[in-house]
Amino acid sequence: xxxxxxxxxxxxxxxxxxxxxxxxxxxxxxxxxxxxxxxxxxxxxxxxxxxxxxxxxxxxxxxxxxxxxxxxxxxxxxxxxxxxxxxxxxxxxxxxxxxxxxxxxxxxxxxxxxxxxxxxxxxxxxxxxxxxxxxxxxxxxxxxxxxxxxxxxxxxxxxxxxxxxxxxxxxxxxxxxxxxxxxxxxxxxxxxxxxxxxxxxxxxxxxxxxxxxxxxxxxxxxxxxxxxxxxxxxxxxxxxxxxxxxxxxxxxxxxxxxxxxxxxxxxxxxxxxxxxxxxxxxxxxxxxxxxxxxxxxxxxxxxxxxxxxxxxxxxxxxxxx
Numbered sequence: 001x002x003x004x005x006x007x008x009x010x011x012x013x014x015x016x017x018x019x020x021x022x023x024x025x026x027x028x029x030x031x032x033x034x035x036x037x038x039x040x041x042x043x044x045x046x047x048x049x050x051x052x053x054x055x056x057x058x059x060x061x062x063x064x065x066x067x068x069x070x071x072x073x074x075x076x077x078x079x080x081x082x083x084x085x086x087x088x089x090x091x092x093x094x095x096x097x098x099x100x101x102x103x104x105x106x107x108x109x110x111x112x113x114x115x116x117x118x119x120x121x122x123x124x125x126x127x128x129x130x131x132x133x134x135x136x137x138x139x140x141x142x143x144x145x146x147x148x149x150x151x152x153x154x155x156x157x158x159x160x161x162x163x164x165x166x167x168x169x170x171x172x173x174x175x176x177x178x179x180x181x182x183x184x185x186x187x188x189x190x191x192x193x194x195x196x197x198x199x200x201x202x203x204x205x206x207x208x209x210x211x212x213x214x215x216x217x218x219x220x221x222x223x224x225x226x227x228x229x230x231x232x233x234x235x236x237x238x239x240x241x242x243x244x245x246x247x248x249x250x251x252x253x254x255x256x257x258x259x260x261x262x263x264x265x266x267x268x269x270x271x272x273x274x275x276x277x278x279x280x281x282x283x284x285x286x287x288x289x290x291x292x293x294x295x296x297x298x299x300x301x302x303x304x305x306x307x308x309x310x311x312x313x314x315x316x317x318x319x320x321x
Contacts, residue, residue, distance in 0.1 A: 005030070008027075009024060009028060009038055009042065010042065012024065013061045020058040020059075021035045021036065021059065024059060039051060039059055048061055136180075136198065137182075138182055138198040138200070140200045144172060144175065144200070144203055146205055148173070148175055150209070151209045151212055152172075152206055152208065152209055152210070153169060153171055153208050154170050154172055154204065155168075155204045156169075156204075157202040158195060158199055158200055158201070159199045165201060168188065168195075169189065170186035171186055172186045173192070173218065173221075175197075176218070181196065181198070183197065184197055185221055185222065185225075187210070194225055227257070234280060235282065236281065236283065236286070237278065238286050238302065239277050239278075239301040240262075240275070240278055240299060240300065241273050241274070242273055242276060242296065242298075243272075243273050243295075244272070245296050246273075246293050247263055247266070247274055249292075250293070251263075253289045253292045254280065254286075254290070255279070258278060262277055262278040263276055265277070275300075283302070283304060283305045286305060287309070
């Protein structure tokens with residue numbers, strides 16, 4: 001533990017011209033007194049750590065000293081590829097490994113490139129969770145992530161949508177963070193399936209490793225399943241008459257693939273409008289989505305949905321009269 005902290009202290013000082021005891025204590029998550037003891041230990045070991053007193057003082061390495069202790073451990077190298085997802089790293093318990101990896105990579109860079117990681121971080125940031133919702137970290141996510149990283153079988157208890165809990169033996173191939181919700185893509189022994197991590201009620205990571213299929217591509221699998229899931233939700237159809245503006249905006253208020261499919265098959269209607277049949281989840285969802293188009297869309301069928309729009313129109317006319 002202390003050896004790793006001493007190495008991290010050297011790498012921090014190597015990447016920065018000077019750091020105060022308070023800054024080092026915050027980075028290393030120790031007290032300033034521990035920083036003083038560690039600096040003394042490094043000096044006795046031959047690392048030229050020099051301390052300066054005063055308001056502008058701090059610790060620094062003398063004479064351009066550079067360590068060669070930059071080899072990445074496996075977990076650090078893997079975590080480095082997720083360094084653009086700080087929240088995801090924290091949720092999976094990989095924040096420390098990623099931090100150590102970034103320090104080692106920075107230490108290996110030429111002095112002229114030392115500011116490259118900082119420059120990139122100031123310009124690019126990936127915010128995975130969706131808008132208008134508070135993302136929650138599933139309690140069992142670190143255990144699932146550990147099994148994913150190490151290719152280990154898990155024994156899990158999973159709560160299905162109907163509330164029933166089932167036992168599953170899974171080979172977890174990969175994790176996906178979609179709009180603030182974590183999913184694990186796993187092999188059940190007979191097929192690949194997707195599970196929401198927040199529905200696991202118990203997870204036990206086994207000691208046995210599974211043989212990963214080299215032909216499995218997580219991004220391809222997820223794209224196919226996501227498209228399949230989106231299509232499975234569209235169980236109803238509505239008939240519409242759209243203005244040119246309404247047709248242009250339709251993909252932005254409903255399922256995009258369904259909207260494009262409906263418009264591609266649309267036929268002309270009177271007054272320059274187009275007539276289209278749109279697949280939707282149901283009347284409730286269709287009402288909330290199509291209402292955003294206002295007078296740019298007219299619902300022709302089903303009659304129950306048309307009547308609901310007529311009632312909403314009367315209510316708005318009365319309100320704004």
